[in-house]
Amino acid sequence: MAFGKGCHLHLIDGSAFIFRAYHALPPLTRKSDGLPVGAVAGFCNMLLRYIExxxxxxxxxxVAVIFDFSxxxxxxxxxxxxxxxxPPPPEDLAPQFPLTREATRAFGIxxxxxxxxxADDIIATAACKARDAGGRVTIVSSDKDLMQLVGDGVEMLDPMKNKRIDREGVFxxxxxYPERVVDVQALMGDAVDNVPGAPGIxxxxxxxxxxxxxxLDTLLARAxxxxxxxxxxxxxxFADQVRLSRDLVTLHCDMPLDFDLDSLEVRDPDPATxxxxxxxxxxxxxxKKVAQRLGVDAPAVPEDAGQMRREAPAAPEATDLPPIDRAAYETVRTREQLDQWIARIHEAGRVAVDTETTSLNEMVAELAGISLATAxxxxxYIPVGHKSSPTADLFGGDALAEGQLPLQEVLDALKPVLEADDILKIGQNIKYDWKVLARHGIEIRPHDDTMLLSYALHGGLHNHGMDELSERYLGHLPIPIKELIGTGKSQVTFDRVTIEKATPYAAEDADVTLRLWLALRPRLHQVQVTTVYETLERPLVPVLAHMEMAGVKVDRDTLSRMSGAFAQKMAQLEAEVQEMAGRPFNLGSPKQLGELLFDELxxxxxxxxxxxxxxxxxxxxEDLSTVHPLPGKVLDWRQVSKLKSTYTDALQxxxxxxTGRVHTSYSIAGANTGRLASTDPNLQNIPVRTEEGRRIREAFVAEQGKILVSLDYSQIExxxxxxxxxxxxxxAAFRDGQDIHAITASEMFGVPLDQxxxxxxxxxxxxxxxxxxxxxxxxxARNLRxxxxxxxxxxxxxxxxxPGIKAYMDAVVKGAKEAGHVQxxxxRKIHTPEINAKGPGAAFARRAAINAPIQGTAADIIRRAMIRMEPAIEGLPAKMLLxxxxELLFxxxxxxxxxxIQRARAVMVNAPDPAVKLSVPLEVEAGTGQTWAQAH
Known part of the structure; x- marks a missing residue:
């Protein structure tokens, strides 16, 4: 058909597609020859999604896909x-550029x-020609430089946000408006493209x-x-520089094209090609997917060819899902609606669940609402705690907004569903929702967690927050929370958001969570980490939730006394340092300290x-402390200062x-190796190598009539x-119970053990x-001075x-370079994407790869022990706290x-069984006391 009135031209920014595909997926290589193809795979999935x-x-x-030539x-x-x-494109991306062109043509585009x-000039010229011919144009890109073209039948579509940009969107x-965008860009410049603009504007x-x-011309004339x-x-x-900047940012709409609009007509892809x-x-x-769409047989590809060398996920099957439609979400305001949703959940046999609350601290958070998704x-979204006013005031600001079911009625109705064994509950970081609902008498079971699914699949490749996962694996950017609650001093809690605004945000969270589950769950078996997820990740959620809710008692008076003592110690150290310096200065100022050390001393x-x-x-x-006493004293002062601010002050x-107790929160996916991370407050970084650090544990105490018990693996790594x-x-040394460090010293330095x-x-x-x-x-050298x-x-x-250690390390590094992960x-697979890097990061990547299997195995062992601990100590008047x-503290x-001690030690010693039979015995040291310091 000849291009003219009634035609609709899509111009796709190919370079943006390539870089989005490259960064959305971990590195992939073709099995047969090691050719990087990750960006090509993502690019093909984006083209397929576009066609569908x-x-x-x-x-x-x-339609046409437009690329930059160079x-x-x-x-x-x-x-x-x-x-x-x-910077130049990444080394593994450059060879993929021509393949994306070939892929585009193969798809019939x-x-x-x-x-x-x-590419922007080609897009501009084609858009103008299409508009002049009477047709419509949609530019598929989020590039701000293209916004100068919008209007008179030309619009943009941001593919990341699935958002159309018209004249008002440009404003x-x-x-x-679009006709003045070039003027604004000329003034402000562009640091990315090195367009100078007017300095300071x-x-x-x-x-x-x-x-x-x-x-712009009027502005410069009247400056x-x-x-x-x-x-x-x-x-x-800088008037001339601004005019030059305008020339740089202005897109050309009259460049010679080597194609005409008629040649861009949409056509079906040729199956063979x-x-x-x-x-x-x-x-x-x-x-297989494309063949199924085209109704033909897929070509024979070697069975293992699709298993990419990096074993990272191909674009997920979520490409089969319809685009997010926030207008389809429902606000549940009546019991009849709630009952309909409960029936839907029973029919689906699964439901994605998310809670909206007033705080990130699950122990004090109040429910604002609950969102559900079944498909x-x-x-x-079921609002239950939204206030009638966006601010708390003396004129009814804390009254509940109209149109909400009573909280207890909603909880009573949902409890049978959320605790039903035949209905799977799906969450993103579900431990948070588990604790919020547990405080209301509901224990979620059974569950799946999309954050932990991603962690088992992609540990070491990227973070596992919902927004990042959604952008990577669904190509969708959820509504940012700050659009609803604001930032800084004007920020409000979620219960102050209107229900009309809260619904699309909250329901989208549940919808995205369900889609992530559909995309990631099938990958467990393909990547062979199902056992990791089922035995080390998923069952840990309720174990940690119980521990966190139990908390640990901390004596405020002890902390207060320590803070006072630390303050005195800091003052003493400060006086000593300033005496050495010969003058007063601010120890907390790195600038003043540096000038003293290097300019004066x-x-x-x-x-x-x-x-x-x-x-x-x-x-x-530390290096300077070997040549002068002052830096060592500063280190002592910093350590005491940190103990005071981070622990004795903050813990209060x-x-x-x-509860009168401290309730830390454990992040299951916090470290690539499987180690748990503790936050709010962090109880895992309390120093134990110094006397002052060890004293912090004196503030952790047992309740009246109880005692603390510590069990600690001895030299497990x-x-x-x-x-x-x-x-x-x-x-042999470990089996015989010998001092491993003395044995090592004897072997290395040739000194008999008795000497x-x-x-x-x-x-x-x-x-x-x-x-x-x-x-x-x-x-x-630094450690030993x-x-x-x-x-x-x-x-x-x-x-x-x-020699066995060196051989082992070399084998680990070699395996990491070949497979892209260690195990x-x-x-548990711990990905090592930087292992083949050059430069300063290479040594760090190598050290991380060597350590990860050891530290990760130790983390897996204590996870297995924790998961088995609750049933093992059932019936005892005891709780696992930290x-x-x-170390585990009870x-x-x-x-x-x-x-x-007898039961817990047996669980810990035998934790690897039956999956792994160690050739060395595990030993667990036990201690008891009224304080953690005494028990440890």
Whole structure:
């Protein structure tokens, strides 16, 4: 058909698609030859999704994908520094550029690029020609530079947000309409493209100036009239630079095209062509999907070809799902509606659940509402606690808004569903919702958690928050919470948001959670981490929830006394440091400290950072403490200061007023290796190596009539190293109950055990533990306060005496480079995307890869112990309160502590069974006391 009135042209920004596809998925390589194809896979899925959604009355009749030919264009002739600061594309992305062009043509879509011009100019010219011919144009891109084209039949579609941008949308972005966008951009410049603009004039000021003076030429001509002196002088001095900037940002609508609009007509892809391309790329699952859509047989691809070398997810099956439709969400205001939703849940056999509350602290949060979803776009929000006013005041601001069911009625109706064994409850970080609802007498079961699904699949590749997962695996960006509650001093709690605004946000959370479950759950089996998820991740949720809700008692008076003592200690150290300095200065100021150390005291090694100040971090001060006593004293002062602010002061405010206890929150997906992270407050980083740090645990106490019990794995990571690296000497030492550090010192330094000195044992201990973390000679030198050469000699001698360790480490690194991940003894995959990196990050990636299987296995073992602990100690008057690295802390009634120790120790010692049989015994040390310090 000839292009004209009634035609609709889609112009797709191909470069944006490529980079979005590249960053949305972890690195993938073609199995047969190692060719990077991750961006191509994502790009193909985006094209397929586009074709499937291009239906209905508003569908495109013509379409083209437009690419940049290169990073150079005619603008570089105008201004040599144009885009000069842009880094080159990643090494593994560059070879994928031509493949995306081939993919576009294989899908039956025209694609174009023209040397010397940017994709934006091609899009601009094609859009103008289509508009002049009487057709409509939709530019599929979120690029702000293209907004100058909007209007008169041209609009934009932001594919990330699925949001159309018209003239009003441009005004919302720039503060001016499309015809003046270039003027605003010329003034504000663009740091990304290195467009200079007018120094000091930002987007808001630029829009105000153009609104006031009408256009850029008028503004520059009347610049001497501007009242603000600095702004006036800037526009006078930099007028030519602003005009140059306008030339750089103005898109060309009259460039010569090597295609006509008629050639862009939409056509069905040729099955043979597209399946041949997908087969060559070895996209097995995508080939099946496309073949099914086209009604033909998929080509034969080797069974393992689709298993990419990085074992990261191909684009999820969520591409089959309809786009998010917030207008379809329902606000449940009547009992009849609620009963209909309960019936829907029973019929579906699953429901995504999310709670909206007034606080991130589950122990004090009040319910504002509950959202549910049973299928994509089948979601609702049940408001129960929204207030009638957006602010709390004396005139009814705390009264409930109309049109809400009573909270208890909703909870009573949902309780049977949320506790039903035959209905799966799906959440994102469901532990939060579990605790909120548990405070109202509801224990969610059974459950799945999309955050933990992603963690089991993608640990080490990216974070696992809902917004990031939604953007990566659904191509959808949810409504930001700050749009509803604001930020800073004007921020309100969620119960102050109107129900009309709350519904699309809250229901979308449940909808997105369900879609993520549909996308990620099938991947567990494909990536072979089902056992990890089912035995280490999912069952830990209620265990941690029970621990967190139990909390631990902290004595406020003890903390207060410690704070006072620490304040006195800080004052004493401050006086000593200032006496050494010969003058007063602010110890808390890195700038003043750096000037004292390097300018006045002339200590060696001063290095200034970008701000011009000397570096004075802990490593710098530790190195300097060997040549001058002042840096060591500063370190002591910093340590006491941190103990006071982070623990003795902060813990007092963390005591729950209702329970009198501190309730930390554990993040299951907080560390790549499987270790738990503790927050609000962080109880895992309480120092134990110094006397002051150990004293913090004196404030953690047992309730009246009870006692605290600590059980701690002894040297578990060294034992795992002995097993995993198959080290006969170490394994024998552990089996015989010998002092492993003394044995190591004897082997390394040739000293009989009966002549062992504490200094030699200390050095062997530092090396033993350092080796686990891949320590360098420099790091060991700092730990032992010895020259780097000597430290490196120790490490070299260690590897000579224990060659199995070096062989093990080399094998781990080699395997990580080949597979893109390392693995614990229990199957947890810890991805190592930086393992093949060059430069400073390479050494860190190598150390992380070496340590991860050991630390991750230790984390898996204590997880297994925690999951088995509750049934093992059932019937005892005891509760598990804390997990700190390799230690579990319990509170038990006096008289039952020995029974608890016996049962708990058996669980911990046998935790690896039956999945893993260790060749070294695990030992667990136990202690009791009225305080944590005594028990530990």
């Amino acid at each position: 959604n291009n239906t209905g009355a508003d569908a495109a009749t013509h 990073s150079k264009s005619f603008r570089n002739d105008l201004y040599g520094e144009y885009k000069a600061h842009r 025209s694609c174009h690029e023209i040397e010397g011009f940017e 919302e972005k720039f503060g001016v 930002g987007a808001k000021t630029a829009a105000q100036l153009i609104q006031e003076y009408g256009d 001497p009239e501007i009242k603000q002196a600095k702004r006036r002088q800037t526009l006078i001095d 597209i399946l041949d391309f997908l087969g060559r790329m070895e996209f097995r699952s995508l080939s 994509p776009n089948v979601a609702c 002339k200590l060696p090694g001063g290095v200034k950072g970008k701000t011009g100040a000397y570096g004075t971090d802990v490593n710098v001060l 405010t963390a005591i729950n007023p209702d 060294l034992r795992l190293l002995a097993h995993m690296a198959d080290l006969p000497e170490m394994k 062992m000195t504490s200094e030699l044992r200390r050095r062997a201990k530092a090396i033993n533990f350092g080796i686990i973390y891949g320590i360098s000679g420099f790091g060991l 010895i020259p780097k050469d000597q430290a490196q000699q120790f490490i070299d001698a260690y590897f000579v005496k224990f 614990t003894l229990f199957g 997990q700190v690295h390799d 509170e038990v009634e006096k008289g039952a502590e020995e029974d608890l």
